[in-house]
Amino acid sequence: MTTRVRRRTIAAATVVVVAAIAIVVLAFQLSGNITYFRTVSEAVDQRASERDQRIRLAGEVVPGTLRETRTGVTFRVTDGKDTVTVVHQGDPPGLFKDGVPVVCEGEWGAGAVFDSDRILIKHGSEYEPPKVDAKQAR
Amino acid sequence: MSLWREVWLVAGKDLRIEARSRVVLYQILPFGALVLLLFAFALDPSRGLLPRVAPGLFWIAVLLAALLAVSRAFAIEQQNDARDGLRMSGLDSSALFLGKFTAIALELLVLEVFLGVGVAVLYDVEVGSVAVLVLSALAATAGVAATGTLYGVLAAGLRVRETLVPVLLLPVVAPVMLGATRAWEAGLGGVASDGWPWVGLLALFAALYTGMGMLAFGPLLEES
């Protein structure tokens, strides 16, 4: 390999390595631009600018707020900071109940209510067996 | 000979062939325009859908046209043992790569100008930030051209080149497509400043694939 060719090879290899690292860093920065979902407080903050857009809202179902409506269900979601009422058309998925983390897809409706037509349950990464009630075990 | 003179020699050869044969202009460009047209037939234009999906459809049309352009770029090296000629020319393989890359990129840019005008007219979009649109298109085109040149030379001597290059190329340029579409969404009536990080990402991908192409072109040309 002549010196000129070797220099070009090293230059090319350096470009590859640097670009790869920079892409990883930039991808981190850009994770905000392709947010798969917004937390409740983020969605509330951006409500004015995102009023007509289809977004995903993530939070936990507040226990005791689940009600059935004529066409679906309504409940409240919270992320610990803000709470929003969601009106959902249709049946929620099987594991839907109080306290589960959910992702609701839809648009902001009238006022501060979120109209959802799709609910997904977002599971955490821990796995454990069901807790056995000591009284039942006896 | 300096690198840039060698690059210009190779690119000039390819562009001269295109100027005489006009394949990109009379065959690939109409194909791209037809893709845009067919998308409009397939989707319902009356529901205001087209302006919203215009960036994605534009870039898909560009990508499909790029597949043809890459295929053509290596089809011209098929006859008269042209690849042997390249190997024996004494030109540095980086220069060969950059030369072919430049020719493909320039052809794609011409395509994009025409298809861009087509999208603006047919899909009724509003142009926000021209800077974001142009810079992201330059970076995305470089990324697609670099990857295309790399996989094009990989498949250059193979009989199944035309069906092989798409299946190799498309998964690898998926992130470029993502970035280009997001950047154009920002530039076409969205929040323009959202587009700049994507321009940066596209530029980095272009650098990455260009670097990889410069490294791998020589060994792959030997085997083709």
Add this chain to the structure above:
Amino acid sequence: MRRATPGVADGPALLNGTLSIVLGWTALAALITLAILGLWVAPPDAVQGDAQRLMYVHVPAAWLAYLAFGVTALASVLYLWRRTRSPVWDRVAGASAELGVIFTGLCLVLGSMWGRPVWGTWWEWEARLVSTAVLFFLYVGYLALRRIPGPGRAKRCAIAALIAFVDVPIVHFSVEWWRTLHQQATVFNPDLNPEIHGTMAFTLVFGVLAFTLLYVFLLDRRYTLETLEEGREERELEQAIAERTGTAELVDAGGYTATLALRLRRARKSLPGSGGETSR
């Protein structure tokens, strides 16, 4: 620099024959045990119920896909580096990539089956699922490249494999780098603090072990197949050349030689004024 002649005396398999058979049966036994552990012995999950049992095959499939593509990448590097270049690495790369595609496909299908009852959807366009689908297609392209014969196949495939491997860390870290529906890593999370214990953890680890045994066994078998196929292509090529030139300098392969001698005799009889070389 020793250049090995392909197909001849490289050793037809990676493992000793007996070891391979033992490994195969052990892998089968391990998989059956895994089924028992996963379906009966392990408890259901507190939140997800019995659907969670799919984890015991879905997660091992994912990790084995990483391993398989990692082996392909390593073998590709070893092939490309002149000092270690050998057809062995090329065959290992090809065989391992095939297994990787199978495991990735399995992971996607099982994940989809798990997602429907647990998330509420078969598929979602989020970073983990999409990057895994892209990984699948990257290596399907590699397999397409693999089917094209020729002297440059190994080098082409090696370069394609290394480019494709870039997606593997993206798949793994996608749940950390971006907001996803898919949960974050239970075992290999950034804190390296596993969130699974007891029988469930044991079953998961056992699943990985069982799948690894299966992988090594299948890798050996596929490698052998690859070697035999290369040998057969060599012989077919030589036979074709011999028929064209009318000579019979062939690899002695038992009935092969006899059949060819017969065909040559018939061919020579049909030639006008035949005066071809006498076969040996």
